[in-house]
Amino acid sequence: MEIEAWWLILVPLVFGLGWLSARVDIKHILADSKLLPRQYFEGLNHLLNERTDKAVEVFVDVARHHSETIELQFALGHLFRRKGEIERAIRMHQKLLARPELKGAEKQTAQYELALDFMKAGLFDRAEELFARLDDTDLSRAARRHLLDIYQQEKEWKQAISTAQQLRDTSHTYQHEIAEFYCELASQAITRSQPAEAQQYLQQALGEHRKCVRANLLLGDLALAEGRAEEAIATWLKIESQDHRFLPFAAPKLLDAYDRLGRAEEGTNLLKGFLNSYPYLDMLDLVYERIARQNGVETASDYLSEQLRLNPSLPGYAKLLEARAITAPVERKADIEGLRKVILENSRSQAMYHCAACGFKARQYFWHCPACSEWESFLPARGQLKP
Numbered sequence: 001m002e003i004e005a006w007w008l009i010l011v012p013l014v015f016g017l018g019w020l021s022a023r024v025d026i027k028h029i030l031a032d033s034k035l036l037p038r039q040y041f042e043g044l045n046h047l048l049n050e051r052t053d054k055a056v057e058v059f060v061d062v063a064r065h066h067s068e069t070i071e072l073q074f075a076l077g078h079l080f081r082r083k084g085e086i087e088r089a090i091r092m093h094q095k096l097l098a099r100p101e102l103k104g105a106e107k108q109t110a111q112y113e114l115a116l117d118f119m120k121a122g123l124f125d126r127a128e129e130l131f132a133r134l135d136d137t138d139l140s141r142a143a144r145r146h147l148l149d150i151y152q153q154e155k156e157w158k159q160a161i162s163t164a165q166q167l168r169d170t171s172h173t174y175q176h177e178i179a180e181f182y183c184e185l186a187s188q189a190i191t192r193s194q195p196a197e198a199q200q201y202l203q204q205a206l207g208e209h210r211k212c213v214r215a216n217l218l219l220g221d222l223a224l225a226e227g228r229a230e231e232a233i234a235t236w237l238k239i240e241s242q243d244h245r246f247l248p249f250a251a252p253k254l255l256d257a258y259d260r261l262g263r264a265e266e267g268t269n270l271l272k273g274f275l276n277s278y279p280y281l282d283m284l285d286l287v288y289e290r291i292a293r294q295n296g297v298e299t300a301s302d303y304l305s306e307q308l309r310l311n312p313s314l315p316g317y318a319k320l321l322e323a324r325a326i327t328a329p330v331e332r333k334a335d336i337e338g339l340r341k342v343i344l345e346n347s348r349s350q351a352m353y354h355c356a357a358c359g360f361k362a363r364q365y366f367w368h369c370p371a372c373s374e375w376e377s378f379l380p381a382r383g384q385l386k387p
C-alpha cells in the first residue's frame with residue numbers, strides 16, 4: 001500500500017497541536033491556582049485535619065480580604081451553623097443577602113441557608129417565611145421538606161397535610177404520615193369535645209391509608225363514648241387485619257366494651273383466641289387478670305404457665321413468679337420473690353417500647369418518635385421473644 005507524502009506531515013502536526021493544547025491547559029490551571037490566596041490552602045489543611053476552629057479563623061480572614069469569594073462565604077456560614085454558632089451563621093447569610101450583586105440561584109441559596117439558620121435557632125416563623133418564598137425555584141422541594149418538619153414541630157397539621165401532598169411522588173407517597181396528621185387533627189377535635197369533626201378526620205385518615213390502625217382505635221373510642229359498644233367492637237376488630245401487632249392496644253378497649261354489654265366472658269374468650277395466634281405479652285397479662293378475678297389465682301397461673309411454655313418471655317415469667325408467690329407456702333415466698341426481682345431487673349429493656357428506626361426506648365408508646373421524628377416507628381409489642 002502506498003502512503004501519500006502529505007500524510008507524513010500531518011502526523012507530527014497532530015501531535016504538535018496536542019502538546020500545545022496541553023501546555024495551554026496547564027498554564028491556565030497554574031494561573032488560576034496563583035489567584036487563590038495561600039491562606040486558602042492553610043484553611044483547607046486545618047479542615048482536613050479536623051481543626052475546625054483554626055480553619056474558621058483562617059477562612060474568615062480570607063473572606064474579609066476577598067469579598068468576591070461568595071462560595072467561600074457560603075461554606076463559612078455552613079461551618080458556623082454546624083459548629084452551633086448560629087448567630088454568626090445568621091450574620092454571614094444576612095450580609096450575603098444584602099449584597100446587590102447577588103442574583104438568581106445565589107440569592108435563593110442565601111435565603112435557603114438563612115432559613116436553615118433560623119430553623120436551627122428555633123425561630124420557626126422566620127424560617128417558614130423564607131422557605132415559603134422559595135416556591136417555584138430549584139430549591140422548592142428541599143424547602144418544602146423543611147416546611148413539613150416545621151409544621152410537625154408546631155403541630156400545624158392542616159399545613160403539614162397540604163405540604164406532604166405537594167411533596168408526594170412515586171418514591172414517597174406520604175400516605176401513612178398524612179393519615180397520622182389527620183389522626184392528630186382528630187385528637188385535637190376530641191380534646192375540644194367535637195366528636196363529629198374528629199370522626200370526619202378519622203375517615204379521611206382511613207381514606208388516605210386504609211391500614212391506619214390509630215384511626216380505628218380512635219373511631220372505636222368515639223363510638224363507645226356515645227354508647228355504641230357493638231360498633232366500637234366491630235371497629236377495633238378490624239385492627240387484626242390491618243396490623244395484628246396493635247391488638248394489645250385494642251384488647252383492654254374490647255374487654256371494656258364487652259363488659260358494658262354484659263358479655264364479659266365473650267370478651268375473655270375473644271382474647272384467648274387471639275393469644276393462640278398472636279402471643280403478645282400485654283394481652284396475656286389482661287387475660288391472666290380476668291381469669292384470676294373470675295376463677296382465682298391458681299387457675300390463672302396455670303393458664304399463664306401453659307402460654308409461657310409455648311411462647312417464653314422473661315417479663316412473662318416474672319409475672320408468673322409473682323402469681324406463684326401468692327399461693328406458695330410462706331417459707332418459699334422469699335426465694336420466689338428474689339428470683340422474680342432478678343428476672344425483672346434483667347428484662348427491663350424488654351418491658352419498654354422501642355423505636356425500630358432509631359432504637360429510642362420509652363415506657364410510653366409514641367406514634368411520633370420524639371428522638372427521630374418517624375411516624376409509627378415504635379413497635380407496639382413488648383416483652384416478646386418471638387413477635
Ligand SMILES: [Zn+2]
Pocket residue numbers: 355356357358359360369370371372373374377
Ligand atoms: Zn426513633
